[in-house]
Amino acid sequence: MALTDATPLRSRPSIWAQLARSTSVLIGGFLVVTMLVMGLLAPMLGTRDPAEINPSVRNKTPGYEATIRDDEGKKIPVAYRFGTDSLGRDVYSRVIYGARVSLAVGLTVSVISIAIGLLIGLVAGYVRWLDGIIMRFMDGLMAIPAILLAIGLVSVFRAGLFAVIAAIVVPEVPRVVRLVRSIVLSIREEPYVESAITVGTPTPTLVVRHVLPNTIAPLIVQGTFICAAAILIEAILSFLGIGIPPEIPTWGNIMAEGRTYFRIFPHNILYPGAFLALTVLGVNMLGDGLRDVLDPKMERRF
Amino acid sequence: MAQYLLKRIAAAIPVMLIVAVVVFLMLRLTPADPAAIIAGDFANDQQIAEIRQKLGLDQPMVTQFARWIGNMGKGDFGESFFYKKKVADLIIERMEPTLALSLLTIVLTVLIAVPLGTLAAYKQGGWIDRIVMGFSVLGFSIPVFVVGYLLIYVFAIRLDWFPVQGYQYISQGIGGWLLRLILPALTLSIVFVALIARMTRTSVLEVLHEDYIRTARAKGQSELKVLVRHALANAAVPILTVIGLTFATLIGGVVVTESVYTLPGLGLLTVDAVLARDYPTIQAVILLFSLAYVLVNLAVDVAYTLFDPRIRY
Numbered sequence: 001m002a003l004t005d006a007t008p009l010r011s012r013p014s015i016w017a018q019l020a021r022s023t024s025v026l027i028g029g030f031l032v033v034t035m036l037v038m039g040l041l042a043p044m045l046g047t048r049d050p051a052e053i054n055p056s057v058r059n060k061t062p063g064y065e066a067t068i069r070d071d072e073g074k075k076i077p078v079a080y081r082f083g084t085d086s087l088g089r090d091v092y093s094r095v096i097y098g099a100r101v102s103l104a105v106g107l108t109v110s111v112i113s114i115a116i117g118l119l120i121g122l123v124a125g126y127v128r129w130l131d132g133i134i135m136r137f138m139d140g141l142m143a144i145p146a147i148l149l150a151i152g153l154v155s156v157f158r159a160g161l162f163a164v165i166a167a168i169v170v171p172e173v174p175r176v177v178r179l180v181r182s183i184v185l186s187i188r189e190e191p192y193v194e195s196a197i198t199v200g201t202p203t204p205t206l207v208v209r210h211v212l213p214n215t216i217a218p219l220i221v222q223g224t225f226i227c228a229a230a231i232l233i234e235a236i237l238s239f240l241g242i243g244i245p246p247e248i249p250t251w252g253n254i255m256a257e258g259r260t261y262f263r264i265f266p267h268n269i270l271y272p273g274a275f276l277a278l279t280v281l282g283v284n285m286l287g288d289g290l291r292d293v294l295d296p297k298m299e300r301r302f
Numbered sequence: 303m304a305q306y307l308l309k310r311i312a313a314a315i316p317v318m319l320i321v322a323v324v325v326f327l328m329l330r331l332t333p334a335d336p337a338a339i340i341a342g343d344f345a346n347d348q349q350i351a352e353i354r355q356k357l358g359l360d361q362p363m364v365t366q367f368a369r370w371i372g373n374m375g376k377g378d379f380g381e382s383f384f385y386k387k388k389v390a391d392l393i394i395e396r397m398e399p400t401l402a403l404s405l406l407t408i409v410l411t412v413l414i415a416v417p418l419g420t421l422a423a424y425k426q427g428g429w430i431d432r433i434v435m436g437f438s439v440l441g442f443s444i445p446v447f448v449v450g451y452l453l454i455y456v457f458a459i460r461l462d463w464f465p466v467q468g469y470q471y472i473s474q475g476i477g478g479w480l481l482r483l484i485l486p487a488l489t490l491s492i493v494f495v496a497l498i499a500r501m502t503r504t505s506v507l508e509v510l511h512e513d514y515i516r517t518a519r520a521k522g523q524s525e526l527k528v529l530v531r532h533a534l535a536n537a538a539v540p541i542l543t544v545i546g547l548t549f550a551t552l553i554g555g556v557v558v559t560e561s562v563y564t565l566p567g568l569g570l571l572t573v574d575a576v577l578a579r580d581y582p583t584i585q586a587v588i589l590l591f592s593l594a595y596v597l598v599n600l601a602v603d604v605a606y607t608l609f610d611p612r613i614r615y
């Protein structure tokens with residue numbers, strides 16, 4: 001834009017325009033959308049049943065081709081692009097289907113954590129006598145390293161998808177509570193909110209009209225980072241053998257299965273590992289870009 | 303200073319107490335009977351009743367909690383059901399690999415990240431800077447165990463420079479000990495190098511524009527001295543904060559790294575304890591790691607005052 005521009009008071013470009021210009025958002029968004037589409041279209045991507053066990057093609061290296069008999073006894077040629085695991089399951093199909101579980105866990109955990117955290121955060125910000133109790137409790141929860149808290153919770157629940165989701169939600173909630181509470185406290189000081197209080201706006205209306213709109217941008221950003229953390233923790237739990245039951249194909253489970261023969265057949269770990277890393281990278285980059293545009297003051301969380 | 307220290311310690315006590323409550327409740331709030339969980343799948347009713355009585359589970363919650371805390375104060379963390387040993391002894395046995403791995407990781411991280419971040423800030427926009435900035439998102443996203451297996455694949459299997467897995471105690475020779483720890487420590491460092499190099503860069507950049515840096519240069523001090531004595535020393539506080547904050551990530555990373563490299567430390571103990579549903583051990587390890595996290599952050603807070611005399615409380 002030239003300095004001699006006749007309209008110096010140009011309005012800022014719209015949020016969408018800013019997002020479309022951010023490299024992080026574009027690359028991150030591309031990676032996430034690709035994984036999402038891949039997971040959704042898994043049955044159409046030349047995959048086989050990810051749970052199908054075939055003893056005749058155990059531990060094959062990527063690119064192996066075989067002729068196997070289907071249920072009717074017909075011979076069909078199969079190419080194992082990513083090789084097979086020690087039970088003869090097709091790693092390519094398992095990796096593609098694995099995207100579903102990872103992304104579902106990431107999304108579910110961020111939505112649930114934000115819903116619970118928003119509610120508790122609003123209570124902490126508005127009910128003075130509860131604030132101290134809630135925040136001390138949240139401090140205590142945050143003093144337990146997230147992975148350990150999740151491991152501890154998983155050990156108590158019955159193993160399964162919902163146990164894993166719950167175990168990841170608990171460590172994430174305090175971070176949302178803190179964020180929401182700090183927003184509530186700072187919004188309350190704003191002149192327009194003070195005037196609204198003075199004219200007697202009831203608290204529920206105040207929350208819906210003035211507080212909630214201000215939480216949207218930071219919560220979207222926080223939600224993205226929670227999603228990345230959840231995908232990572234789910235993979236770690238499954239990899240350690242204490243997460244989602246092993247028959248469900250998740251990236252962590254595929255890697256856990258591949259541990260025994262890693263020295264000879266590294267593909268069982270390297271392929272799902274690469275997809276996992278790319279997904280987390282995509283979500284994190286998306287979060288970084290969103291933060292820069294929506295909420296520039298926010299710090300990166302750890 | 304002494305007063306501040308006391309205040310800070312006093313503030314850490316309620317946090318630890320709440321951690322203890324959470325860890326305590328974790329086992330009690332399950333729909334299942336904790337005595338039945340502890341007794342295992344093959345116990346009969348009489349055994350379960352015995353365990354219930356032995357652990358005082360028939361008493362009110364508050365009494366149970368007080369007794370649990372009191373016992374831990376005396377160093378009694380209960381008995382491991384799986385290892386049939388005192389949990390306290392078990393933890394001491396498993397301490398060495400974990401401490402060695404964590405310390406080596408921190409040393410390695412600081413040695414790599416601080417110079418890298420400083421150089422990136424010094425030549426802002428240069429190639430080191432671009433690598434540091436690009437790497438920081440990447441390092442944060444690659445899961446520790448993926449890095450671990452990649453390094454094992456390249457350096458242990460392909461190049462055969464290091465043993466693949468396992469641990470050697472320091473008493474059996476320092477050379478072998480270090481040789482087996484380098485890959486795990488490097489694995490774990492990657493995440494933190496990314497974070498701390500980025501943080502170092504930001505804080506050094508901020509400081510580099512200060513007047514006293516110009517003064518130092520004006521009086522003819524060498525660039526190295528300007529960077530180390532003036533810039534880095536003043537940028538130390540935010541760098542320390544990140545080390546404190548990321549300590550929780552480090553602990554999580556230790557658990558995973560020990561599993562990848564089969565180092566018989568507290569992390570591997572935790573995973574084995576979860577698989578065996580060995581609750582006293584799980585509780586003790588979680589408490590211990592959380593205590594370490596709280597103490598490290600306490601130490602970081604105290605260190606502020608040493609690095610930056612302007613901060614007074």
